[in-house]
């Protein structure tokens with residue numbers, strides 16, 4: 283049984299047209315799943331359906347076999363889902379460490395161990411822990427955002443375009459860090475514009491087009507597929 287499953291996801295916004303048209307997306311613990319596709323394909327909307335921010339007309343979302351389709355976003359956090367938005371995802375006027383502490387806001391237990399694990403995963407954050415997050419580079423801020431999300435000790439990490447706006451070198455570094463996060467046993471689901479690079483590290487890849495699964499396979503299989511390469515990866 284796959285850990286997080288979105289099955290036949292169907293729905294849109296208000297009375298508007300359907301944006302998701304029966305797509306299937308899933309990710310297991312210790313895996314990275316990547317959603318790619320053209321602008322407007324419904325990638326972010328699919329992410330919202332896992333977060334509980336979209337009213338599905340059809341389909342369901344299960345976590346560890348439990349149906350969470352009708353759970354509110356707050357309740358899903360309690361079930362182990364954490365989300366890192368694309369932008370404005372750190373408190374710029376707080377230090378790195380204060381940002382991590384904010385992530386533990388709802389925890390009543392001792393979170394020092396978790397903070398230590400996050401510093402092991404992201405050594406640059408330990409080095410800069412007393413600096414203001416607003417003074418960090420884009421790639422470092424993204425690490426703060428991911429670290430903060432991990433302070434809730436989630437089992438699933440949802441990332442919305444974690445490498446948006448960073449240089450190719452920083453992108454590689456971020457993907458390396460995300461591989462490290464995966465190796466802790468986390469299920470990682472992300473939307474990415476940098477499709478080729480993201481598929482390189484994807485255990486599961488989903489090419490969405492008009493809210494449907496156009497191509498599905500391991501990242502390597504999709505990268506090797508001539509049709510995917512020609513249509514979605516620039517040849």
Ligand SMILES: Nc1ncnc2c1ncn2[C@@H]1O[C@H](COP(=O)(O)OP(=O)(O)OP(=O)(O)O)[C@@H](O)[C@H]1O
Nearest residue numbers: 295298301319320321322323324325326327328473
């Ligand atoms: N809050 C909203 N209300 C109404 N329509 C929306 C809303 N958010 C997105 N849409 C529409 O849903 C469609 C899919 O958008 P979505 O952001 O999911 O696509 P995407 O694949 O993530 O695209 P991009 O790569 O451009 O971010 C688009 O036509 C968009 O205009």
